[in-house]
Structures are given as C-alpha cells and as structure tokens.
Amino acid sequence: MESLGVAAIFYGTAAFMLASAFYVVLGRNLVHCAFALMGTFFGVAILYVYLGADFLAGAQVVIYVGGVLTLMVFGVMLTNRIYNLNLSSGAIQVVPGALSAGLIFALLVWIIQSVDWGAMDSGDPGPTSESIGRLLVGDYLLPFEIASVLLLIALMGAAMLVRRRRGSS
Amino acid sequence: MSDALQSLSRFLPELILMGALALVIVADLVTQRRPLKDSTNLLNGITLAGLIAALVTSWQALGVGEPQSLFASMLADDGLLGVLRPIFVLTSIGVLLLSMRSKELEGVRLGEMLALLLTVTAALMWMAGSVNLVMIYLSLETVSVASYLMVGYLSSDRLSNEASLKYILFGAVSTGAMLFGLSLLYGMTGTLDLYGVRAALAEGTFGPGLLFVVILIAAGIGFKIAAAPFHFWCPDVYTGAPTPVTAFLSVGPKAAGFAILIRFFYLGMAEPAGGGAIAPVGGADWQMLLMILAVITMTLGNVAALLQTNVKRLLAYSSIAHAGTMLMAACVLSVDGVQAIAAYLAIYLFMNLGAFAVVILAHRETGSFEIGSYAGFWKRSPLLTLAMVIFLFSLMGIPPFAGFLAKWYVFAAVISADLGWLAVIGVLNAAVAAFYYIKVLRVMVIDQETGPTPPLALSRLDVGLLVVLVVPNLLGLLFWGSLDRVTEYSQRLLDLG
C-alpha cells in the first residue's frame, strides 16, 4: 500500500513536470513561462530524490531554481520595459516543429524499448554527498578544476558584457 | 593523489597558460586606472610571454615518452595531443599579433579578451586530450563559452552582439543534443571512459539505436568543426565577430573538434585491427555517416562561397569547405587519416591566418570587408597583394605552395583506403574552390579603383607578420621531411598501436 502511494507521487510529479514543460514551450506570457520552468526544475529535483541522488536534488534546487531561474526572470523583466504589459512571444512554424519533435519522441521511445539496458536496481545508495565529494577531489579532480576555470571566465565575461563601456551609450 | 601529482609533470603547457591567465587578470585590475596604451602593452606582453613559454614546453614535450593517461584516465597524453598543442599555441600567438593591428579592437580594453584567449588555448588542449565522456563535454563547453564571449566582445557593436547571440543559441542546442547522446551512450555501455565504451560496444550490437546516439553526438562535434548541416552559425558569426576572433575560430576550435572526432570515433567506437587500422564496433556504420557529412560539407561550403561578396563570409564558407576536406581523411579508418588531418591542420593554420592577416590589414586602410573594396590593390600595395596571392594559392592547393602538401596528405590517405569515389568528389570540389579564390585575386590585381588610390601604409610589424606567415606557405615543400616526421607522432594514439 505504501509503495502504491510512492508510485502515485512519482507519476503525479512526472505529470506535473511535463505539464509545466508544455507550458514553457507553448505559453504566450514570458513571465508565466519562467514560473512554469520552476515547476519543471522542482519536478526534476523530485525525480532525483526518487533515484537516491540527494545531493543532486539539493544542487538542482539551489542552482537552477535559485540561480538560473532568477537570471531568466531578470532577463525577461529587464529586456521588456515594465509598463509594457505585452510580454508575449510569438511562435512560428508550429506544425513542422511539432512534427519533428513528435518524430524524435517516437524514435526515442522505440530506442528505449529496443535496447537491452541490462538494468538492475543497485538500490538506494544512501547519502551521496561524501562519495561525490571524494570523487570530485579524486578521480574527477581535473574536471572539477576545469569547471572552476569555466566559472571564472563565465563570471568575468558576463560582467564585462553588461558593464557600460566608456564611449558607449 | 600521487597520480595527480605525477600527471602534473606532463601538464606543463596548460599550467603555464593558467599562470599567465591569473597574471593577466591581476594586471588588468591593477592597471585599470592607467592610460589604455600602457595597460594594453603590459597585458599583451604577459600574454605573449605565457604563450611563448607554452610553445617551448609543448614543443619539448612532443614525441617524448610513451603515450600515457593522465588524471585517472581523463586525458590521454599521446602523439595526437603532442602534435596539436603547438598548433593551438601558434594559432593563439598569431591571433594575438593580429589583434594588436586590428582596427576593430583599437581603443578597447583588451584585458578580458586576453584572459579569454589564454583560457581557450588551454581548453583546446584539454579537448584534444579527452578520453572520458565527462572531459569531452566539459572541455568542449569551456571552449564554446569562451568563444561566445570573444565573439560578443565589442558589446556596443550591434553585429558583434547579434553574432554572439546566434552563436550561443545555436551552440547550446548542438551541445545539448550532444549531451543527450552522451547520456544515452553512457546508459548503453555503463561507463564514462572511452576505452570502457569501446570494450562494452565490442561485446554486443546495438543497431540503429546506437546510430541515432552517434548522430546526436556528431551534432556537437559538427558544430565545433563547422561541418554541414551544423554550420548555420558559421557565416554570420564569422562576419559579426571582430576579425582576429574570426581568424581564431576558423583554426583553433576546428582543430580541437577534429581531435575529439578522432578520439571519439577511432578510440571509442572502434577497436584496433592491427597495423594502425581500426574496425568499427557496436554495429553503427559511422564511416558512412562521416563520408556523407564530408561530401555535404565540402560541396555546400564551396558552392555557397561562390556567391559571396563579403570577404569574411567568403572565408567562412571556405573554412567550411576545408572542414569537409579534413572529414574525408577521417573516413579512412587508419592512423594514416589521423596524420593527414594533423598535417592539414598544421598547414591550414598558416594559410588561413595569413588570409585573415591580409583582411585585417586591408580593413585598417579601407574600412571595408567587401571584396569590391580590394580593387586596385596591386597598385596600392604590391606587398599585401603578393602575400594574398600566396595565401589564396596555398588555400587552393596549387603545387609549389604548402596547401598542396596538405591536400596531398588527405588524398593519399583517402586513395590508399580504396575510397576513390570520395577522392574524385574532393578533386571536383577543389576545382570549384579555385573559382572563388581567383575571383578575389582578380579584383585585387586586375580591377581598377575609380577613386583616388593612395598607397597603403604597412608598418614594420605588419611586414614582419606577413613574412612570417608567407614563408611556411611559400617554402612548404622544402619542409616536407620535417613536417612528415613531426606529424607522424600523431599516429601514436594512446592504446592504439
């Protein structure tokens, strides 16, 4: 009975997540789209919890919802004057776009069914923070360092772009 | 931990670049209030010193020691990385010198640009050495993010901004598709290590599903090397970016993209078949995929280049066509193809940077990138015209020039792999390419300018730069022996004979 409830929450989350993703790509109001995106991000975080990835679920909420989404909302707000209520975004080529996306989905479903993934549930790994931390300073030391270089230049570059230059309006 | 410390000793060029990056950032902050000229000179000096030190160390490391893996099998320090490192650093040095003479970057603070240039040079090396799916994706994104910022550097210029926006949107979609493909490949094989992928793929056939995954990953790689049909960003970005950045994009990321292509397909999707040959595993016919991409890329690049009137757009399409030619060599399925690509890149570096150097110097005087504005150049500056003649003949692949050697390596490899039909298409394309290169030359040499024709002023630095770029193109055949010796190292891939 308990597992039924767990499964129900899972599929409910999935449905909610996909519904908000639908709104992100179909909605006409950009601010609403940004809030729908928050729903998707939370949904993905809950899937991570189901997969036993507790650290990632936290990172997802902190970085995506707290960081990326805030940026997006700022982006929407700052590039449209506030009194301009018409924050709509026109969509074009809906039918060809829907056809190609549908085709890709069908192809992916077929691949998922036809490939033998050799899946076996390795069980809930328990708290993962310590193991991930050890991996980041062990086997994945180089990617970890490169990621920090990437963060450095992204920060520097983004600041450079938005800073007003001398001589420009 | 000891593994990491041991790896650092073979990581010297990258470490030097990172040190120079830190110095540039600090120096930029310290000289913020100083006059622009002093600050720029200091920053250029630090960057140049860092790049030259990286060049020396990467040259010394070339061909020393057996191929080995670094940092817990994240990077392969082997012949291919060894050969490409100096190519990357030379590209950056060339771009640095070009940026000093570019009119577009005059009066602009260059601190961030130089920091980006140093970062991207190191990131190209990480890309070229990646043998792990995480590293492939991470290094590719690092190069991409730095490139987006370099393209959009002139933040008050509309074209530069638009180019950058197109670049990042197109790039994020391509790399997103690649990431999805990588995640499925990880699921099919259960490992992130390229050699593990190879072992897992060798055990079973995955059929059409694997082919779809390969196409998704090819989208990301194709984006980096500007291969059709993932090239749409290329002409716009090349036109909108500051010209030294365009020159950089046409050589550096392309070279690293080919390194990833070789590593992914030759090491991850194939197993050694003896004598330097490889045999695809997993049941996905990626050789056919690469051949199709090569043919489309070459043909589209050359035909579209015929229609261009802007010299930056023309060079953009020409760089697409050159990517197609190199893709032919990637279809060879043996280390001969790897050497052909390495040799092609080494020569392409000089001929393409040369052509861009002429474009930048001409822009100083005429303020235009239209081919029509080059009319009467033969009278205005015989030296510049002569240099352009040599660079364009070299790009065409006409015999005494180095470009011929590059083409020779590719065609020899393709023919020895019994792909005669591919070689025929390649030759036909080379013939088409001659048309648009000659069109530019005709304007420069024969067409007369209607207005006044003041002689173009070239500084001593300009002449020196042109000479340095002309010599390898002009005397390429004399250096054939040493080129062959050096690029032969690129055949020594980690764990592939």
Place this chain on the structure above:
Amino acid sequence: MIPLEHYLYISAALFSLGVFGVLTRRNAVNVLMSIELIFNSANINLVAFSRFVEGALGGQVFALLVIVIAACEAAVALAIVMSLYRVVKHVNLDDAAELKG
C-alpha cells in the same frame, strides 16, 4: 519500485519538448528556457543510468558538472541578451537580423 524505462520515457518527453521549443520559439530568453529543458532531460538520463546501469556515482558527478555548465551558459547568454538589448532594444530573433544567412 519505478523501473528504469519510466525515467527514460519522462526524459525523452522532456527532450522532445525542448526541441519543439527551440524550433518554434522566437524570443531568445524563451529559447534559452527550452535549452534548459534539454539539459535537464539529459541529466535525468545520467542519474538514472548511474543508479540502474553503472551502479556507481560517475553519472551523478557528470550531472553535477552539467548543472554548473548550464548555469554558466545561462549567465553568459543572458548577458549577451542584455547587451544586445541595450543596442537594439528588442530580443526577438527575427527582427534582430542584420545578419541573415
């Protein structure tokens, strides 16, 4: 428990929606949102395979790095959007095309 395939179906749906958004949207910020959907779908795959196929944390570390990269890319992209907006005062891809293929 939930089988692996169900996670994969969800991620496939999310990926297709992202592709649809990229193909049909004309506002740069909106295209960015669709791209985030693609990144998230790949991340679901990585974490699911990490648990069901590899049985180790490699996929989770990859996913963590992807989150970092996606954040960097979003920051840079929005900075470019701002910078372009300052120059031309609108961010729709169609009108912002002095450069046309």
